[in-house]
Amino acid sequence: EIVLTQSPATLSLSPGERATLSCRASQSVRIYLAWYQQKPGQAPRLLIYDASNRATGIPARFSGSGSGTDFTLTISSLEPEDFAVYYCQQRSNWPPGTFGQGTKLEIK
Amino acid sequence: QVQLVQSGAEVKKPGASVKVSCKTSGYTFTDYYIHWVRQAPGQGLEWMGWINPKSGGTYYAQKFQGRVTMTRDTSITTAYMELTSLRSDDTAVYYCARVEGVNNWFDPWGQGTLVTVSS
Numbered sequence: 734e735i736v737l738t739q740s741p742a743t744l745s746l747s748p749g750e751r752a753t754l755s756c757r758a759s760q761s762v763r764i765y766l767a768w769y770q771q772k773p774g775q776a777p778r779l780l781i782y783d784a785s786n787r788a789t790g791i792p793a794r795f796s797g798s799g800s801g802t803d804f805t806l807t808i809s810s811l812e813p814e815d816f817a818v819y820y821c822q823q824r825s826n827w828p829p830g831t832f833g834q835g836t837k838l839e840i841k
Numbered sequence: 842q843v844q845l846v847q848s849g850a851e852v853k854k855p856g857a858s859v860k861v862s863c864k865t866s867g868y869t870f871t872d873y874y875i876h877w878v879r880q881a882p883g884q885g886l887e888w889m890g891w892i893n894p895k896s897g898g899t900y901y902a903q904k905f906q907g908r909v910t911m912t913r914d915t916s917i918t919t920a921y922m923e924l925t926s927l928r929s930d931d932t933a934v935y936y937c938a939r940v941e942g943v944n945n946w947f948d949p950w951g952q953g954t955l956v957t958v959s960s
Contacts, residue, residue: 767946769947775952775953776936776949776950776951776952776953777886777936777947777950778949778950779946779947779948779949782946782948788948820885820886822946822947824944824945824946827944828888828902828944829876829888829891829940829943829944829945830876830878830886830887830888830889830902830947831888832885832886832888833885834885835885835886
């Protein structure tokens with residue numbers, strides 16, 4: 734079973750700064766990785782799928798990259814509403830719903 | 842627009858059962874699977890299983906086999922998740938999510954249903 738490891742656990746930045754979040758898979762997931770954003774009291778929301786495709790309505794400041802085992806979510810210039818928890822998920826291998834443990838992006 | 846609207850919060854005693862509903866709209870119910878994911882307080886996301894609304898076929902994560910049952914009612918485009926023999930560590934927010942197929946991206950999600958298990 735694939736394990737997804739996200740780093741860092743917590744990232745403290747200020748609005749306007751660039752955020753770089755990492756997700757590493759225990760074996761190759763090819764390009765089949767997604768990123769979700771979860772704000773307090775809300776359900777997760779799909780941001781990026783297939784490593785680099787933005788979901789409908791997601792602002793261009795969010796971008797994803799990577800393949801194989803190493804993936805990155807980049808937020809080019811943080812807006813106040815971007816401070817949240819981010820999860821990665823793979824769909825390359827069974828079982829479904831394999832998520833990373835999350836990265837909390839907090840205001841510095 | 843696509844919407845998944847879940848039933849309200851529940852408080853249950855240990856040993857009881859809970860049934861959470863997920864009412865869908867804005868798309869053809871039988872064209873997408875419904876997956877269930879839970880999140881304990883302050884914790885990450887834990888996948889529970891899926892139901893194929895077209896056939897009624899299900900698949901459950903091993904951890905929940907024997908305690909979870911997923912069903913659907915196509916006439917009202919609603920999916921259900923029932924969890925039995927509740928324990929305190931089942932306290933969590935339970936989410937349904939629409940998924941294209943058995944293993945794909947979760948989009949969108951229901952708003953979540955808090956289930957609290959307490960004596």
